Amino acid sequence: MDVNISVKNQQPNKRPPLALSTKSKSDWWRSALGDERGSLSVLIIALFCITVAALMVMTDVATVMVAKRSLAQATEAAAQRAAHTLDPAAYYAGKGTIFTASLAAITGREHSPIPIDCNHALIDALLELRSWSNNDGDMKRHELQGIVLTNLECDGTSIEVSTYSEVKFPFRVPFSRMESAYLTSTAGTTNQVQEGFYLFGIRLN
Numbered sequence: 001m002d003v004n005i006s007v008k009n010q011q012p013n014k015r016p017p018l019a020l021s022t023k024s025k026s027d028w029w030r031s032a033l034g035d036e037r038g039s040l041s042v043l044i045i046a047l048f049c050i051t052v053a054a055l056m057v058m059t060d061v062a063t064v065m066v067a068k069r070s071l072a073q074a075t076e077a078a079a080q081r082a083a084h085t086l087d088p089a090a091y092y093a094g095k096g097t098i099f100t101a102s103l104a105a106i107t108g109r110e111h112s113p114i115p116i117d118c119n120h121a122l123i124d125a126l127l128e129l130r131s132w133s134n135n136d137g138d139m140k141r142h143e144l145q146g147i148v149l150t151n152l153e154c155d156g157t158s159i160e161v162s163t164y165s166e167v168k169f170p171f172r173v174p175f176s177r178m179e180s181a182y183l184t185s186t187a188g189t190t191n192q193v194q195e196g197f198y199l200f201g202i203r204l205n
Contacts, residue, residue, distance in 0.1 A: 053174040060169040067143050067167040068183050074132040074147050075185040079161040081128045082121035082152070083189045090115035090156070114191035118154035125152055125161055143167045150184075158190035 091114065129147045144165045151162040164184045172179050 056171040056174055060171060060173060063143055063170055064167055064181055064183070067165075068185070070144060071147065071163065071165050071183050071185045072187070074129060075161055075163045075187040076189075077132065078125040078128040078149070078163070079159050079187040079189045082125040082154075082161065083116055083159045083191050085117045085121040085124050087115040087117040087156070113157035115156055116154060116159060116191065118156065121154055121159055122152050125149060125159075129163065143170075145180075158188060160186065160188035162186045 126149055129149055133144075133146045144167055147163050147165045149161065150164050151160075153160040162184070163186075164182055166180050166182055168180050169178065
């Protein structure tokens with residue numbers, strides 16, 4: 001029996017061509033640009049928040065600097081007022097004649113410091129600081145909550161005054177709970193006789 005076997009050349013299975021996306025090129029560009037616009041929006045918002053936070057911090061720093069200067073002026077004023085508290089008993093004890101000041105000016109000898117009444121100096125310093133705390137003028141910053149005397153050192157010829165005050169920030173420091181800061185200041189002074197020729201307490205030269 002004759003058997004005819006026919007062999008067909010079978011083509012290997014080929015994958016069907018990939019179907020082209022139904023989106024056109026313009027639709028693809030629109031979606032890409034849309035994603036970029038969203039990323040830019042987030043970046044702009046973040047930069048805006050950083051800028052606002054930096055401005056708030058700069059404002060707080062400027063406020064502290066101005067308040068520090070105001071506190072220093074108040075401390076200097078208290079020290080000056082306290083130093084002008086004369087101790088009459090020590091001032092007039094053992095003084096020379098009316099020619100003492102003239103001889104000191106001629107010989108170039110330094111005048112001795114004017115004695116200070118330390119008890120009254122403390123009262124005058126407190127009164128001056130109280131006046132500054134209640135003052136609403138330009139010299140005293142409204143951010144200062146009150147000026148407190150922390151220390152007064154007096155040796156009879158010189159005064160050193162130390163103070164502190166709390167300053168309120170215009171803005172709370174971003175990402176923190178800081179709303180205020182404490183400032184300190186120290187000032188010292190002494191009284192010296194002004195050089196010149198005096199006659200019965202009147203300066204002639």
